Amino acid sequence: MKAAVLVPGGTPLLEIKEVGRPELQPGHVLLRVLACGVCRTDLHIAEGDLPPVRSQLIPGHQIVGEVAAGATAELPLGSRAGVSWIGGIDGDCWYCRHDMENLCDHPTFTGYTVNGGYAEYALARADFAFPLPEGLDNVHVAPLLCAGIIGFRSLRVAGVAPGERVGLFGFGSSASLAITVLQSWKCEVYVSTRGENHRQMAAALGATWVGKEDEMPPVSLDRAITFAPSGKVVIRALSALRKGGVVAINAIHLDQMPAFDYDKLLWGERQIRSVANMTRQDARDFLAVAQQLKIHPQVATFSLDDANKALLAVKEETERGSAVIVP
Numbered sequence: 001m002k003a004a005v006l007v008p009g010g011t012p013l014l015e016i017k018e019v020g021r022p023e024l025q026p027g028h029v030l031l032r033v034l035a036c037g038v039c040r041t042d043l044h045i046a047e048g049d050l051p052p053v054r055s056q057l058i059p060g061h062q063i064v065g066e067v068a069a070g071a072t073a074e075l076p077l078g079s080r081a082g083v084s085w086i087g088g089i090d091g092d093c094w095y096c097r098h099d100m101e102n103l104c105d106h107p108t109f110t111g112y113t114v115n116g117g118y119a120e121y122a123l124a125r126a127d128f129a130f131p132l133p134e135g136l137d138n139v140h141v142a143p144l145l146c147a148g149i150i151g152f153r154s155l156r157v158a159g160v161a162p163g164e165r166v167g168l169f170g171f172g173s174s175a176s177l178a179i180t181v182l183q184s185w186k187c188e189v190y191v192s193t194r195g196e197n198h199r200q201m202a203a204a205l206g207a208t209w210v211g212k213e214d215e216m217p218p219v220s221l222d223r224a225i226t227f228a229p230s231g232k233v234v235i236r237a238l239s240a241l242r243k244g245g246v247v248a249i250n251a252i253h254l255d256q257m258p259a260f261d262y263d264k265l266l267w268g269e270r271q272i273r274s275v276a277n278m279t280r281q282d283a284r285d286f287l288a289v290a291q292q293l294k295i296h297p298q299v300a301t302f303s304l305d306d307a308n309k310a311l312l313a314v315k316e317e318t319e320r321g322s323a324v325i326v327p
C-alpha cells in the first residue's frame, strides 16, 4: 500500500512510498482509510518535539476508515469506523481501574507509538474504533476525531457551565469545533488569536468578541482554553480569569512556561490544568453531540502525495479549515 512515512530528521519530513499492508491481528480491525485528519500533534511528532519512539512511523490519528477485515458486531464489514489519538490502554493500571483511562500508564497512541492513517490501510484495536454517525461525509467527520473530541474534553476539564463567559486562545481546528458546542450551551465566547484567517472564521462562527493575540477580552472570563503551543498564551489566558476561574491547556507540547506573578494571577483559587488525551466516553459523547448539533467543520483536503504540504499548512496556519488527507 501507499503510505506517508516519517523518517526522523528527514527532508522533507514524510516520504511517500510503498510499504506492506498491515496484517490483521486478534482484537483489531483493518480499515481501508477513507480520510485522515492532520493534527498539530502530528507536526510535533514530525519535528521531534515529541521524542521519536519508532525508527519509521506512519503518522495520523484522525482516521476515517471502512472496515475491511476483523469486523465486530458494532463494526460490521464495510461500515465506517473512526480512530483517534488514544489507540489502546493496558486496562489494569491504577488509572484504568479508577476510570481515568486517558492517563493510563501504558497507553498506545495512534500515529505515534503505532502506525496511523497517512496510508491506504490502517490497523486499529477494535475496542478503540468508534462507529461514525450518519450525516457527515468522510472528509468532514475526520477533524472531529481528535480536534473535536479533545476540544470537547477541554471544555469538560475547564468545567464550563451553561451561560458562562469562555475564552478561546488560538482558533485552529479544535477551537472552531468547540465554539459550536459552547453556543449550544448559551455561553459567551471570547476569541483571541494570531492569524487574520482564524479571526475571520471566529467572527463568522458567531464569537461574542474577537481580538488579536495581544488583545485582552473586554470582560473577565469564567473559563479559558488555550490551543497555541505557547506558555505565554497560557499566562495571558490566566490574566483574563475571574477568581476561581480555570485555564485548560489543550496542547500536548508547550514551548515553556514563563515565570508569572502568583499573587496577581493564580491567587484567588484560579487553576491551570492540562488536558491529557481522551477517554472512549469522551469520544462517544462528542460524536453524539456533533451529530445532534450538525457540526460541519471547514476542511482543506490534500492527497496522500501532498502529505508534506498538509503538515506545512497546519504549521503555517494557512488554511481556514482543518487539513484532511484523502488517500
Ligand SMILES: [Zn+2]
Pocket (backbone or CB within 6 Å): 089, 090, 091, 092, 093, 094, 095, 096, 097, 101, 103, 104, 105, 106
Ligand atoms: Zn492503564
Ligand SMILES: [Zn+2]
Pocket (backbone or CB within 6 Å): 039, 040, 041, 042, 061, 085, 146, 147
Ligand atoms: Zn490530535
